[in-house]
Amino acid sequence: MTSFAIARFAAITLTFLIAGTVKGVTGMGLPTVAMGVLGTLMLPAEAASLLILPSFVTNVWQLVAGPRLGALLRRFWLMMAGIVIGTVAAASFIAGSGGVWAVTGLGAALTLYAASGLLSWHFSVAPRHERHLSPVIGVVTGLVTGGTGVFVVPAVPYLQALDLKKEDLVQALGLSFTVSTVALAIGLARENAFALNNIASSLFAVIPALLGMWIGQRIRGRISPTTFRRWFFICMLALGLQLLLRRFI
Template structure:
């Protein structure tokens, strides 16, 4: 499923280093960048399998770096349940033979996320609607995660709409991404695309991802995060469009 020639190993390491750097600067984006770039050189299901270990390690780190884990877990458990169910079920799409459509789906998810973020489109969720919306947002996020390996739509805009303070938002994103990673791993394993007893290839991506995060945190102190994020989203938009159009050409 995955080509482990020296050139591909180098390419994978560079992808996760870059993805980690983006996460270090912006606080998110490792799965999105990794899936987008790896999708150029391998099928999305192979990229998703490589993503599991580095995504889990970096997201657990982010999850437990804040002060409000118990409160956020209690508040968002319906959303997390929806993510888990949707991702496990949606992984059937990623592991099917329809590589053309999963590549296009990955590209569409990247394009939509980048477009919404560049437009700075924000909405607010009234408190009385949160409990009703959370399971549906979670289920939609899970299905998209299972089908494309991208964790952000619609979870990230929804969590931003809850008007959490900065630290709680970062921790809530860590919770969402961690649940998405675990559920995706279960879904892939259930469909024969990921073996929990043989995660060497995915584990090899942890080191470059962590090195990239360290570099990204240093870059964040020297450049404008807003400017970096804008150019990152423009690149992501172009990459997404390329993945959408490639199977049609």
């Protein structure tokens, strides 16, 4: 194994260990951290291919742990359909046609997400608007996912705006992230950017991701969630700005 291969192996392992730890503490953030860090080391399409299986496994874990999967599926199926449509439609951008602009888009998505977290942006969506907004939010989330590999914008702020119970919110996030992961895999495969030879690397990344989740769950009660989230968003802001400005400096 060459020194480059060893360094790449170590970088992937450490990235998914950290990303899994963040998810273990906060219940989210694995794809965001993985794309943010790996996006500085490789093309977004390659980073997105690596995160497919770790994201799928950890999000299914989060999804099935809740008690109301059927009810949430009935409530958010239009949003999930929109995510699939938008992601598959936009996957060609991250897979190659977007070129360096995919990196810029990734930086913009991370920067916006971090800023919203640091500024504690919060809004409410009235129940009467949900049926009309959900498919739109789904499509936009899918377009961002297909273009950058980041699943969180605007799905996370939208689901938080619905004032769901804590358990329902966590499970709804798991549902959204799981659908986004599957849709991204379909979109990348459709563009020949995710093939059998990507599966081995992605499968390996599951191990540090799960270990990180276990570590994160162990330390969750020992640190202040508010402090942890603040530093998480600061790190995401730094990564996002670095990627966003890379094209211009």
